[in-house]
Amino acid sequence: MFDYEQYLRKSKMPLIWCAGCGDGIVMKAMLRAIHKLQIAKDDICMVSGIGCSSRLPGYLDFNTLHTTHGRAITFATGIKMVKPELHVIVITGDGDATAIGGNHFIHAARRNIDLTVILFNNHIYGMTGGQVSPTTPFTKHASTAPYGNIENPFDISGLAAAAGASFVARATAYNAIQLEKLIQKAIEKKGFSVVEAMTPCPTTYGRRNREGTGVDMLLYQKDNSVPVAKANKMDAEELQGKIVTGVLVDREKAECRQEYQNLLDHFSKEGEVDS
């Protein structure tokens, strides 16, 4: 049995999450990944925005920072630039990262700064009671889309890939083993890495859209996931409503903090300071 307790701040429990929420599954997968990588707790800095998912860092025994709605990546950027030796992991929701924080998300990807973003995509604003989010599927219901969503959703992984992230992967809470492996890869990768973790919110999304309990929603994920390799052979119509999982992008490119280090090294060799 994996010993989760070594990473938990047990005195901060119980968790705020509802029964059936997928966020805890993602958290546990992440802890197993961190453990596999044998990263010391002191060397991890976990930064989140605002939302149900963003409450996660408070329960973990790392350097933890709960910032403002949408801005976690900006705080994380400051930390990484100053202390590149820290593993900086960003915990964020679909609303946090792609609505209010969308600009920071794409620019961090463009910059390709060495952050690991675990993005909890539950298609809804959980914390504020189920309002429509940038990833709520077309026609689905939300408290602010009472007649069904008339807008098109973001493909978050596609967005990250197009914006320049060096690593992008997607996995479901149902397939927690895959999730763990992908998070491990994302942390290992030097560069901007995104893991889109598909996680059920039975309370504010499932109920309103008649998708059943948390377990029902996990089973839906099971039945509708398609590995990338297989998806590549399917056409758009066949992919309708499917969740494509696995590594979507893994590429080498210049990483912004390393480039800055080269500049610092250059000047420190020159030994010249002023004017």
Place this chain on the structure above:
Amino acid sequence: MATSRTRILSGNEACAEGALAAGVRFFGGYPITPSSEIAEELSRKLPRHGGIFIQMEDEIASIGSVIGASIAGSKAMTATSGPGFSLMQENIGYACMAEIPCVIVNVMRGGPSTGLPTMPSQGDVMQARWGTHGDHPIIALAPFSVRETFDLTIRAFNLTEAFRIPVVLLLDEIIGHVNEKLTFPDPEEIRVVERKSGRKINGQDYLPYRVTESGVPPMVSFGEGARYHITGLAHDETGFPTNDPEKIDQLLRRLNSKLDAHRDEIVEVEYSNMDDAEIGLVAYGSTARSARYAVRSAREKGIAAGLIRPRTLWPFADREIGAYADQVKAWIVPEMNLGQIATQVECASRFSRPVHRINRVDGNPINPVDILKKIEDLV
């Protein structure tokens, strides 16, 4: 002995130099007139000083990166102007709540909105105090010359590190762009406050928001072994969110009382000709240059005029001004806004004498002659 250097510099350049002298190691910003020279200067110099410069995607990101950098242990700053300052407000409140040291330079231009990008103003004085929501402490400084911009930038870093309150340095377009002689002090003459950083702390022992006698909890940066939690939610001494009314009350009162407890260390005022003044002027920033000239001319004409020049705008120099409430017969407050500090002078002087306003919001500085005329009208 080090030879002191003298150079001709703009206020914006002096601000960058002051920041370096104070030990700034992180600048995150977004270009905006009339502040961009500060970013440009630091983009060139910070890498040579082992520091970080990063141009962010907007001002919300800029202040976010600054707060992150400060949490990671660097002295950190940003520089902007009105529209950008507006965008920063939510995260400035975060820095107040979580007590993260940072310096925010606002080179004021005409507002509201895009307003007058290239013209001076002092329209953000109240925004500097109350721009973010909720009761919060804030410090604002307003230099009136290039040399003083250098000095007050250093002071801004010292105050924010000492009290863990964000410091807003309010320049105006005139101070930012005027060129003047600056004789740099010897580095040994510069007093620099350092965070008590670099020590390894046992995670169990560190109470990040411990109530101390000074009201300022000692700060340990991330990555030094303390492994604690920082949030913008109301929190207890451990740094974790709380709903306990008693603890929330204790936090909010402690945060705000830091200003009262250390007021005299923070508030700086310069007096000229106030001892026997019957006409009291209160002026700050570039407007104080006109006011000083007007007072000098009035004195030459035998008029007992004097000037109080707050170098610290927030907290306000109410006691210092109040001390003259009965002595002066009238106050004059010239400002490049519609009377933001004049109202404070009325309160500080307990409405005992009329406070005459000289206001300009058309992008032009206040002419000393107009101030002199007002003084003459009053006698």
